Amino acid sequence: MKVAKANADEILKKSIEDILREIENELNTKMKDINDSLFSTPREPPHIHFNKHDSYKFETPDDTGTGSNFKGMIVYDLAVLLCTALLALAHDSLLFKNLEKDIEDGLIKIYDITNKKVFIAYDKQGDYRAETRERIERNARIILSTDGCELYGMSWNKEENKTNEDELQQTLETID
Structure with missing residues (x-):
């Protein structure tokens, strides 16, 4: 029985390693494709390596800069989105702050x-190049700004809106 369990454990371990290598290869190939599309001359793409089922290493070899790290994270997210059944992805404008304009x-x-x-x-759309700004504006679904165009129609950090926030919280509690 012990031998059978040891054999089963070894088969499971090998299966997990094979699956992780397959996932790793697919993600690394997709990240290279995405990365290559961002540059006119080849640059190192981000790379993921699964050490074990509970350990991995993610990096862009020879480039530890902030912009490269953020680009790597976005490229990884896109690779996961495009290689899986995931339907959607969300990114905050913070990720774009340190990227080169071409990227x-x-x-x-x-x-x-x-x-x-x-x-x-995203914010500061005036910072984008014309073609990129047009793409963003064409696809925008919600545009927020000050003076009544905030999400839910008010700025939550203004003192005069504190009462409204308290009322909203009470309303939400009664719904629960």
Whole structure:
């Protein structure tokens, strides 16, 4: 019985390793494709390596800069989105702050042409190049700003809105 259990454990371990290598290869191939589309000359793509079922290493070899790290995370997220049954992805404008304009343009173009849903929060649209700004504006679904155009129609950090926030919280509690 002990031998059978040891054999079963070894088969399971090997199966997990094989599955992780397959996932790793698919993600790394997709990340290379995405990364290559962002540059006119080849640059190192982000790379993931699964050490075990509960351990991995993710990096862009030879580039530990902030912009590269954020680009790597976005490229990884896109690879997961495009290689799986996931339907949507969300990114915050913070991820774009340290990216080169060409990379930013390329990522927005990828978001635009994918058949899946991509939600981004962005600000300072005036900082984008014309083509990228047009893509964002064409695909925008919610545009928020000050003076009554905030989400739910008010700025929550203004003192005069504190009463409204308390009333909303009470309303939500009665719904539960």
